[in-house]
Amino acid sequence: MWLTRPLSERSTQLFLGILFIAMLLVTVLHVALPEGHALHVSAYTVTLLGKYLCYALLAVAVDLVWGYLGILSLGHGAFFALGGYAMGMYLMRQIGDRGVYGDPLLPDFMVFLNWDALPWYWQGFDMAWFAVIMVLLAPGLLALVFGFLAFRSRVTGVYLSIITQALTFALMLAFFRNEMGFGGNNGLTDFKDILGFNLRTDATRLGLFLATGVALAVGYIVCRAIVASKLGRVSIACRDAEARTRFLGYRVERVQLFVFVVSAMLAGVAGALYVPQVGIINPSEFSPLFSIEIVVWVALGGRATLYGAVIGAVLVNYAKTVFTGIMPDAWLFALGALFVLVTVFLPKGIAGLLPSLRRPKVGDDPAAPGPGHDPGYDPDHDPDQAADAQSPANREATV
Amino acid sequence: MSILRSLTQLFVVCCLSLPLLAHAQDTREEGPALLQALAEASSADKGDVISRIAKSGDERARDWLAAFADGKLSRIEDSGQFVIVLENRGRNWTVADALTGEPMGEVSRRELDTIRINNALRRELDSILSVIDLTVNNAERRLEAARALRGRVDAALSKRLAELLPDESDDRVRTVLQDALAIYRLEQGDITAVAPLSGSLNSEVRAALTSAARSDDPKLVAAANDALASIEQKLKFNRAAETLYFGLSLGSVLVLAAIGLAITFGVMGVINMAHGELIMLGAYTTWGMQQLLPGQPGLALVLSIPAGFLVSALAGVAIERSVIQFLKGRPLETLLATFGVSLILQQLVRTVISPLNRTVITPEWMSGSVMINEALSLTLNRLYVLGFALVVFAGLMLIMRKTRLGLEVRAVTQNRAMARSMGIKATRVDIMTFALGSGVAGLAGVALSQLTNVGPNLGQNYIIDSFMVVVFGGVGSLWGTLVAGLSLGTINQLLEPWAGAVLAKIVVLVFIILFIQKRPRGLFPQKGRAAEG
Numbered sequence: 001m002w003l004t005r006p007l008s009e010r011s012t013q014l015f016l017g018i019l020f021i022a023m024l025l026v027t028v029l030h031v032a033l034p035e036g037h038a039l040h041v042s043a044y045t046v047t048l049l050g051k052y053l054c055y056a057l058l059a060v061a062v063d064l065v066w067g068y069l070g071i072l073s074l075g076h077g078a079f080f081a082l083g084g085y086a087m088g089m090y091l092m093r094q095i096g097d098r099g100v101y102g103d104p105l106l107p108d109f110m111v112f113l114n115w116d117a118l119p120w121y122w123q124g125f126d127m128a129w130f131a132v133i134m135v136l137l138a139p140g141l142l143a144l145v146f147g148f149l150a151f152r153s154r155v156t157g158v159y160l161s162i163i164t165q166a167l168t169f170a171l172m173l174a175f176f177r178n179e180m181g182f183g184g185n186n187g188l189t190d191f192k193d194i195l196g197f198n199l200r201t202d203a204t205r206l207g208l209f210l211a212t213g214v215a216l217a218v219g220y221i222v223c224r225a226i227v228a229s230k231l232g233r234v235s236i237a238c239r240d241a242e243a244r245t246r247f248l249g250y251r252v253e254r255v256q257l258f259v260f261v262v263s264a265m266l267a268g269v270a271g272a273l274y275v276p277q278v279g280i281i282n283p284s285e286f287s288p289l290f291s292i293e294i295v296v297w298v299a300l301g302g303r304a305t306l307y308g309a310v311i312g313a314v315l316v317n318y319a320k321t322v323f324t325g326i327m328p329d330a331w332l333f334a335l336g337a338l339f340v341l342v343t344v345f346l347p348k349g350i351a352g353l354l355p356s357l358r359r360p361k362v363g364d365d366p367a368a369p370g371p372g373h374d375p376g377y378d379p380d381h382d383p384d385q386a387a388d389a390q391s392p393a394n395r396e397a398t399v
Numbered sequence: 400m401s402i403l404r405s406l407t408q409l410f411v412v413c414c415l416s417l418p419l420l421a422h423a424q425d426t427r428e429e430g431p432a433l434l435q436a437l438a439e440a441s442s443a444d445k446g447d448v449i450s451r452i453a454k455s456g457d458e459r460a461r462d463w464l465a466a467f468a469d470g471k472l473s474r475i476e477d478s479g480q481f482v483i484v485l486e487n488r489g490r491n492w493t494v495a496d497a498l499t500g501e502p503m504g505e506v507s508r509r510e511l512d513t514i515r516i517n518n519a520l521r522r523e524l525d526s527i528l529s530v531i532d533l534t535v536n537n538a539e540r541r542l543e544a545a546r547a548l549r550g551r552v553d554a555a556l557s558k559r560l561a562e563l564l565p566d567e568s569d570d571r572v573r574t575v576l577q578d579a580l581a582i583y584r585l586e587q588g589d590i591t592a593v594a595p596l597s598g599s600l601n602s603e604v605r606a607a608l609t610s611a612a613r614s615d616d617p618k619l620v621a622a623a624n625d626a627l628a629s630i631e632q633k634l635k636f637n638r639a640a641e642t643l644y645f646g647l648s649l650g651s652v653l654v655l656a657a658i659g660l661a662i663t664f665g666v667m668g669v670i671n672m673a674h675g676e677l678i679m680l681g682a683y684t685t686w687g688m689q690q691l692l693p694g695q696p697g698l699a700l701v702l703s704i705p706a707g708f709l710v711s712a713l714a715g716v717a718i719e720r721s722v723i724q725f726l727k728g729r730p731l732e733t734l735l736a737t738f739g740v741s742l743i744l745q746q747l748v749r750t751v752i753s754p755l756n757r758t759v760i761t762p763e764w765m766s767g768s769v770m771i772n773e774a775l776s777l778t779l780n781r782l783y784v785l786g787f788a789l790v791v792f793a794g795l796m797l798i799m800r801k802t803r804l805g806l807e808v809r810a811v812t813q814n815r816a817m818a819r820s821m822g823i824k825a826t827r828v829d830i831m832t833f834a835l836g837s838g839v840a841g842l843a844g845v846a847l848s849q850l851t852n853v854g855p856n857l858g859q860n861y862i863i864d865s866f867m868v869v870v871f872g873g874v875g876s877l878w879g880t881l882v883a884g885l886s887l888g889t890i891n892q893l894l895e896p897w898a899g900a901v902l903a904k905i906v907v908l909v910f911i912i913l914f915i916q917k918r919p920r921g922l923f924p925q926k927g928r929a930a931e932g
Contacts, residue, residue: 146912149916164868166911173904173905173908329749344722
């Protein structure tokens with residue numbers, strides 16, 4: 001029941017409506033119009049849009065932990081990449097004996113490295129259902145273990161951000177190693193088909209695009225449902241005043257752990273849908289830069305709104321496509337400037353510029369911060385505590 | 400004492416050269432005859448002629464024999480003139496007169512008749528040449544020759560060496576010669592030769608002992624095994640010392656990179672993700688300095704120390720004024736904004752200078768290494784960086800503990816409102832502290848330019864490590880940063896032999912992640928009121 005409740009919210013209806021119309025439009029323009037027509041949407045564009053939607057789902061996952069739990073994860077790229085690798089392994093096994101070396105069992109890179117047997121962790125990936133489970137399980141387990149250790153020790157704030165960054169950095173180094181059995185530097189690529197459909201055909205691409213759209217819609221609804229539930233309210237309370245929530249008797253670390261794991265799984269799904277559309281997964285997805293980029297999508301769109309994350313992800317990535325096309329050198333300038341300008345001048349993001357959407361029906365949306373609420377709000381810098389907020393040592397101590 | 404010794408040496412040299420000078424006239428005439436004999440002797444007789452040449456005392460004998468050994472002693476067919484081939488590539492060879500040493504330009508290869516040599520002769524020549532080298536005046540050259548002899552002594556040579564040994568004045572040369580002789584005796588199965596060899600770290604000594612340990616004589620085998628064990632022990636110690644040195648060196652790099660962050664993040668609580676780029680700016684300042692002062696890399700490097708500090712400090716102030724001051728008390732936003740700054744700085748360097756790595760020249764007094772013994776030598780540049788790191792650390796400690804700025808910084812950190820009401824200009828302190836931390840990052844860059852490539856990504860490689868070091872050491876504690884940096888560097892080096900460089904790094908990262916979860920406030924948590932907030 002709780003899962004369907006967001007469907008009655010106006011903002012969710014609006015979001016789903018726009019998403020549905022957009023997907024319908026793309027499909028119609030792609031299928032119905034002949035190639036060469038001015039309004040025809042090429043297969044390339046469809047895949048590109050599908051990629052944006054994957055990023056959007058990833059941004060929603062980050063917004064769930066950052067916007068509603070107050071945890072700035074600089075390592076969500078790791079969950080995204082793990083989901084991607086799980087899907088990549090399935091796609092690799094689907095190649096079968098059509099690889100360059102024609103080995104029926106081993107992927108090309110293993111033949112190249114003179115491996116004679118499939119490593120144990122590659123077992124089972126020839127079955128789609130197993131891969132789907134792993135897409136959820138791999139990032140979920142990592143988030144569970146990592147989150148359990150971190151939240152139990154009450155590592156929060158900047159410390160958590162930095163160790164999440166270290167986590168993804170360590171994973172990146174690990175996946176770069178050939179001995180890991182994930183293709184090393186080159187990653188997994190050269191995929192042929194998914195569930196029996198050829199990945200190179202336009203129809204499969206359109207199907208993946210639509211599947212991504214559906215995943216985004218479901219992910220959005222799940223996040224909205226969590227946020228609107230009782231658990232979501234506690235999580236918002238954690239964000240705004242962790243210590244007070246704990247004193248009220250809530251098990252803060254359990255809430256944090258639950259939300260964190262769900263977010264990691266969503267990121268994994270986004271990664272799994274991303275890989276067949278892009279056609280490659282390699283360790284660069286683990287790079288700290290990518291993870292921190294995700295955060296800026298959310299920051300630009302507006303924290304704690306979910307739809308803001310989607311807007312931010314699509315806008316920034318569209319800008320990236322345009323910029324890297326015409327002025328590759330300027331992109332990092334633009335991205336850097338975006339980081340600075342958004343945080344300094346637009347703390348509420350684009351969503352903050354859309355006041356009409358943010359006016360909830362009374363009691364409908366406890367998550368949306370009321371007027372005058374600072375989205376960068378942090379219990380440690382209550383005006384009355386501002387003097388102490390300077391020292392990070394104090395930050396820990398307030399807990 | 401040393402004057403007396405040099406006078407004696409001078410006297411000895413004079414006495415020795417007097418008869419030589421008187422002799423010179425004769426040998427000039429004897430030379431051609433000897434070469435003639437060498438050219439015409441059968442390969443069996445050549446050995447004789449060689450020893451005659453070696454004993455002739457002719458100062459050109461060494462060059463002749465060396466050329467002969469290389470197959471470069473030739474005779475011009477028509478004139479019968481002996482020449483030394485300097486360059487034997489192509490159709491025409493560059494030659495010089497063997498008797499006068501004058502260059503003669505190029506001669507066609509066909510006109511030259513090379514004096515033949517076989518392998519047995521070559522071996523004989525090698526030892527004769529070494530003996531000649533052992534009689535030169537320069538002690539360093541004698542030492543080099545003696546080192547080359549170890550493991551190559553045969554019966555004839557051992558006699559010559561035994562004769563030379565009592566006259567040898569240099570202790571180091573004597574030790575090496577004794578080792579060389581002992582190796583020979585060991586090869587002959589002499590058990591008394593084991594004892595003097597047992598402390599040596601030389602690989603030839605080890606090889607000789609290893610083969611002795613495989614001999615038939617059980618006593619010799621036991622003795623050799625004992626000696627090998629003690630050598631192994633020593634080697635192990637030296638390897639440990641080397642690992643420790645590399646570990647401390649890596650640690651000092653980490654400390655340098657992190658110590659500025661310990662000020663801005665640890666003391667001020669500002670998350671500056673552009674810290675790595677401030678390091679990069681320092682490194683590029685060194686490069687720029689060297690471009691400004693071509694040919695004087697040493698001077699440029701020394702000047703870069705203040706220049707790097709200034710450049711990075713100014714950049715730091717610019718960042719503080721333009722971005723960080725607006726985000727006071729919002730650490731996560733500060734993190735994002737400064738990350739944006741770091742992207743801009745990186746791209747700026749890529750666009751303005753080059754996306755490729757720049758080479759920074761290492762001045763002569765910093766290159767090379769200090770040899771402690773045959774198994775252990777310390778590279779000088781790392782030694783300098785280690786020292787530099789400690790100096791920078793000491794300087795920072797002094798500033799924080801003994802100056803007014805340090806006092807004000809600590810006051811503002813502990814209680815900003817109270818400090819302001821005592822008349823401290825908090826904003827000014829913020830700027831100064833940030834400038835100090837950034838400037839130190841610049842210093843780190845200057846030092847790093849001597850160890851790694853200077854490129855736009857230089858800083859990126861250190862930012863995560865730096866944060867790890869600061870957090871591991873305990874935020875706000877400079878001592879913690881020092882201890883954390885040095886110990887992480889050492890741990891990394893200890894792990895490397897069995898895990899490989901990348902895996903060692905991963906293990907260290909995972910270790911820190913777990914450690915922070917166990918002790919969130921690091922190795923040296925702040926105590927007292929400051930920590931209680």
